[in-house]
Amino acid sequence: MKKISKRHSFSSKYSTTDIEFETGSKNRVLKNKLGIISIREMNDREIIEYVKGTKKLAEYFSFDHSFSHVDICLIHKTIFGNIYEWAGEYRNVEMSKDGFVFARAKYIPDLMKEFSKSLLQPQTPPNTNSSKDLSQILAKIHVEFILIHPFREGNGRTIRLLLSMIAQQAQYAGMDFGFIKDKGKEYKRYITAIQSGMKGNYELMEEIIEQALSC
Ligand SMILES: Nc1ncnc2c1ncn2[C@@H]1O[C@H](COP(=O)(O)OP(=O)(O)OP(=O)(O)O)[C@@H](O)[C@H]1O
Numbered sequence: 001m002k003k004i005s006k007r008h009s010f011s012s013k014y015s016t017t018d019i020e021f022e023t024g025s026k027n028r029v030l031k032n033k034l035g036i037i038s039i040r041e042m043n044d045r046e047i048i049e050y051v052k053g054t055k056k057l058a059e060y061f062s063f064d065h066s067f068s069h070v071d072i073c074l075i076h077k078t079i080f081g082n083i084y085e086w087a088g089e090y091r092n093v094e095m096s097k098d099g100f101v102f103a104r105a106k107y108i109p110d111l112m113k114e115f116s117k118s119l120l121q122p123q124t125p126p127n128t129n130s131s132k133d134l135s136q137i138l139a140k141i142h143v144e145f146i147l148i149h150p151f152r153e154g155n156g157r158t159i160r161l162l163l164s165m166i167a168q169q170a171q172y173a174g175m176d177f178g179f180i181k182d183k184g185k186e187y188k189r190y191i192t193a194i195q196s197g198m199k200g201n202y203e204l205m206e207e208i209i210e211q212a213l214s215c
């Protein structure tokens with residue numbers, strides 16, 4: 001598989017400041033279709049749309065579906081399409097979080113095709129329902145997707161939803177990542193797992209996935 005870690009320093013052409021914010025939001029809320037300027041209102045709206053989108057997607061994808069990068073864009077568009085113009089489209093700005101830099105924007109289309117061809121499509125639907133084997137598959141999918149970070153926003157929610165649908169293909173009720181939501185100790189563990197995956201160590205993420213499968 002092509003290395004998914006083409007993460008160079010920012011080019012001068014792009015920076016996260018290229019992201020447009022909603023006027024009046026003090027650069028706190030991304031420009032959106034609804035003119036929302038309050039973080040709380042946006043959080044609430046995103047939850048509503050996420051729940052609606054999850055239901056739609058569960059009806060749309062069959063249990064024997066082999067997921068691809070095109071489906072990932074559809075998932076993102078379904079969840080965020082009523083809120084953001086760019087839902088379902090790859091970002092064209094560079095992104096980092098707390099100094100951790102994700103793939104450069106210009107590589108995203110190729111990286112997503114490669115991710116799909118080498119990892120996602122061959123592993124879905126999964127041909128195992130052992131929680132150990134499934135965790136290994138899902139951990140790698142999770143980490144590699146996040147390192148690409150193809151969208152401006154909503155990457156975590158998109159991949160966790162996809163993983164949940166893949167788990168359902170393997171006869172699990174779904175996955176519960178509730179324990180990482182509070183941005184506390186468990187969230188830090190989750191971020192460490194992503195960063196370890198960057199060095200090819202998926203074990204920490206496997207533990208997190210197993211925990212989410214058993215919730
Ligand atoms: N410091 C970091 N280093 C590496 N990966 C990170 C870091 N902070 C966040 N992440 C990853 O990026 C994701 C957040 O990306 P993004 O904001 O696009 O998704 P989200 O759905 O809006 O957020 P969340 O996953 O927190 O619900 C996290 O879920 C995590 O996987």
Ligand SMILES: [Mg+2]
Pocket residue numbers: 153154155
């Ligand atoms: Mg986010």
